[in-house]
Amino acid sequence: MSEENWIEVGSTDSIEEEDLIRFDHQDKTFCVYKLTDGFYATDGICTHEAVHLEDGLVMDDEIECPMHQGIFNIKSGEALSPPACEDLKTYPVKVDNDKIFIKID
Amino acid sequence: MKNNIVILGGGQAGIYAAREIRQNDSKSNIKILGEENLLPYERPPLSKDFLLDKKKEEDLYFHSSDVLKNENIEFENISINKVDFENKKLFAKNDNVYSYDSLLISTGSENKKLTLDNNLKNDIYYLRNLEEAKKIKEIVSNKNKITIIGGGFIGLEIASSLSQLQKKVIVIEIGNQLMGRIIPKQIADLVQNTHIEHGNEIILNKQIEKITKKNGDYEILLNDNSLIETDFIIVGIGSTPTVKLFENTNLKLDNGIVTNQFCETSIKDVFAAGDVSNFYHPFYERNMRLESYQHAQNHGICAGKNIAGVKTEYTSIPWMWSDQFNLNLQLTGICDEYDEIIKRGNDINNGVIYFFLKNNKIRGACGVGIIGKVGRDIRITSKLTEKDTIVDKQILSDQNLKLNKLIQK
Ligand SMILES: Cc1cc2nc3c(=O)[nH]c(=O)nc-3n(C[C@H](O)[C@H](O)[C@H](O)COP(=O)(O)OP(=O)(O)OC[C@H]3O[C@@H](n4cnc5c(N)ncnc54)[C@H](O)[C@@H]3O)c2cc1C
Numbered sequence: 001m002s003e004e005n006w007i008e009v010g011s012t013d014s015i016e017e018e019d020l021i022r023f024d025h026q027d028k029t030f031c032v033y034k035l036t037d038g039f040y041a042t043d044g045i046c047t048h049e050a051v052h053l054e055d056g057l058v059m060d061d062e063i064e065c066p067m068h069q070g071i072f073n074i075k076s077g078e079a080l081s082p083p084a085c086e087d088l089k090t091y092p093v094k095v096d097n098d099k100i101f102i103k104i105d
Numbered sequence: 106m107k108n109n110i111v112i113l114g115g116g117q118a119g120i121y122a123a124r125e126i127r128q129n130d131s132k133s134n135i136k137i138l139g140e141e142n143l144l145p146y147e148r149p150p151l152s153k154d155f156l157l158d159k160k161k162e163e164d165l166y167f168h169s170s171d172v173l174k175n176e177n178i179e180f181e182n183i184s185i186n187k188v189d190f191e192n193k194k195l196f197a198k199n200d201n202v203y204s205y206d207s208l209l210i211s212t213g214s215e216n217k218k219l220t221l222d223n224n225l226k227n228d229i230y231y232l233r234n235l236e237e238a239k240k241i242k243e244i245v246s247n248k249n250k251i252t253i254i255g256g257g258f259i260g261l262e263i264a265s266s267l268s269q270l271q272k273k274v275i276v277i278e279i280g281n282q283l284m285g286r287i288i289p290k291q292i293a294d295l296v297q298n299t300h301i302e303h304g305n306e307i308i309l310n311k312q313i314e315k316i317t318k319k320n321g322d323y324e325i326l327l328n329d330n331s332l333i334e335t336d337f338i339i340v341g342i343g344s345t346p347t348v349k350l351f352e353n354t355n356l357k358l359d360n361g362i363v364t365n366q367f368c369e370t371s372i373k374d375v376f377a378a379g380d381v382s383n384f385y386h387p388f389y390e391r392n393m394r395l396e397s398y399q400h401a402q403n404h405g406i407c408a409g410k411n412i413a414g415v416k417t418e419y420t421s422i423p424w425m426w427s428d429q430f431n432l433n434l435q436l437t438g439i440c441d442e443y444d445e446i447i448k449r450g451n452d453i454n455n456g457v458i459y460f461f462l463k464n465n466k467i468r469g470a471c472g473v474g475i476i477g478k479v480g481r482d483i484r485i486t487s488k489l490t491e492k493d494t495i496v497d498k499q500i501l502s503d504q505n506l507k508l509n510k511l512i513q514k
C-alpha cells in the first residue's frame with residue numbers, strides 16, 4: 001500500500017455526524033461520510049443516473065439518492081433499493097491527526 | 106401447502122409481488138401472465154432517457170430471465186380475455202385456461218383516447234409501453250414540429266425530451282395550468298417557465314375542435330379558432346385503470362379495483378395492486394388510486410406478503426417524481442387536504458417546496474428544483490408525515506435550517 005494513494009479530504013470536524021461532504025479529486029467525485037462508528041467513503045455519483053449523492057439523505061448506514069430514492073449501504077456500497085441496482089464503489093478511509101484521508105486506486 | 110398463484114399483468118407491481126411471494130413461500134407455483142411479449146420493465150425512462158437514447162431496451166428490465174428461473178417464477182406471454190371468479194379460472198384468447206388458488210390482478214392502467222370524428226386513429230400516438238416508445242422514437246427522428254395534446258406529466262416529459270432532440274414542440278392543455286390534477290399551480294408555473302425558456306410553446310385553456318390531415322401533415326383547430334400546423338401528434342390526456350375484463354363480474358370496481366389495506370378485493374382470494382387498484386390508505390383514512398413507480402413497487406410487495414399469508418397493512422406514504430429538462434419534481438403524501446400552506450425556498454436553483462399542513466402536521470408536499478435539490482427535503486417530509494409529527498414551521502420555511510433537525514429527535 002503506497003503512501004501516495006492516500007488523499008487528504010479535510011479535517012474530521014468538517015462533517016457533522018450522520019452527514020456527508022462531497023470531495024472532488026482530479027476528475028472524480030467522492031462522498032465522505034461520518035457515521036456513528038467512523039468515517040466512510042463512496043463514489044459521489046449515483047449508479048442509476050448521473051446525480052450527485054452529496055444532496056442525498058444519510059440515515060443510519062445508508063445513503064438515499066435525492067433523485068429517485070435509490071438506496072445504498074455506505075459501508076459496503078450495496079444497492080439496497082430500486083431503481084438503483086448497481087452497487088456503489090467504496091474506498092478505504094483513515095484518520096490521522098484529525099485529518100481524513102481516502103485511498104483512491 | 107402448495108398453491109397455484111397466478112399474477113395477471115406482468116408489470117412492475119406484478120414482478121415485485123411474485124418475488125415477495127417467493128421470499129415467503131418456497132413451494133407454491135407462481136405464474137405471471139403478461140400480454141406484452143417482454144419481461145417486466147420500467148416505464149419511467151420511456152418518456153425520458155429512452156427517447157433521448159441514454160437508455161437502451163436492455164437497461165429497462167427489472168430482472169433477467171435467470172433471476173426468474175432461479176426463483177422458480179414462471180412468466181407466460183398471453184392475453185387474458187375472460188375471468189370466472191366463481192370457478193377460479195382465467196381464459197385466454199387461444200383457449201388456454203388457467204386455474205388459480207390465489208389471484209393477483211396487476212393489469213395497470215391505459216391511456217385515455219382522444220375522441221375524434223374523423224378517421225385519424227392511426228395518425229395519433231400515445232405512450233404507455235416500450236413498443237409505442239420505439240415507434241415514437243423512430244418516427245420523430247424525421248419530424249420537426251411536434252404537438253403534444255395534454256400537459257400532464259407524461260406529455261411534459263415527452264416535450265422535454267423532444268426539445269432536447271432539437272424539435273419544435275407545442276403543448277396544448279385544456280386546463281388553466283400544467284399537471285393540473287395533482288400539482289399546486291405555483292410549482293406548475295415554475296415548470297412551465299422552464300419549458301418556455303427551452304423554446305417549447307405552452308398553450309393553456311384551449312380545447313381541440315378538429316384535426317385535419319393535409320399533405321401528410323396536420324392542422325389542429327382550437328376552440329378559439331386558431332390553427333396549429335404540425336407534422337406529428339402525441340396525446341397524453343391521462344389514464345384509466347385497466348378493468349374492462351372485470352366489468353360484468355362481482356368484483357367491486359370504483360375508479361379501479363377497490364381494495365382494503367391488505368390489497369384484498371371484494372372477492373375472496375383475489376388481490377389487486379399497482380395502478381389498477383383503488384386502495385384504502387389507513388393513514389389518510391380514505392381510498393386512493395396512484396400511478397407511480399414507488400407505489401407499484403411497494404404495493405406489489407405488500408400484496409405479495411398478504412398472498413403468502415403474511416398479513417401486512419399497506420401504509421406507504423405516496424411519493425412520485427418527474428424529470429423534465431434539468432428539473433426534478435417530487436410529490437409526497439397528498440396535497441389536497443390542508444388548512445395551511447408553507448413555502449420553503451424561492452429559487453428553482455436551490456429548490457422550492459410547498460408543504461400542505463393540517464392541524465400543524467404535514468399531509469403532503471410538492472417541490473421542484475434543479476436535479477438533486479429537493480429530494481432530501483421531500484424524503485424527510487415523507488418521514489415526518491408518516492410519524493404524524495407536529496412540525497416547527499420556522500424550520501420548514503427557512504431553507505437555511507436543515508430539515509434533518511425535525512426527524513433526529
Ligand atoms: C411513459 C411513462 C412514464 C412514467 N414516469 C414515471 C415517473 O417518472 N415517476 C413515477 O413515479 N411513475 C412514472 N410512471 C408510472 C409508473 O411507471 C406506473 O405507475 C407503474 O408502471 C405501474 O405499475 P403496474 O404494475 O401497476 O402497471 P404496469 O406496469 O402498467 O403493468 C401492467 C401490465 O399488465 C398487462 N396487462 C393488462 N391487461 C392484461 C390482460 N388482460 N392480460 C395480460 N396482461 C395484461 C399490461 O400489458 C402491462 O404490461 C410512468 C409511466 C409511464 C407510462
Ligand code: FES
Nearest residue numbers: 046048065068070
Ligand atoms: S439517479 Fe439515483 S436513484 Fe435514480
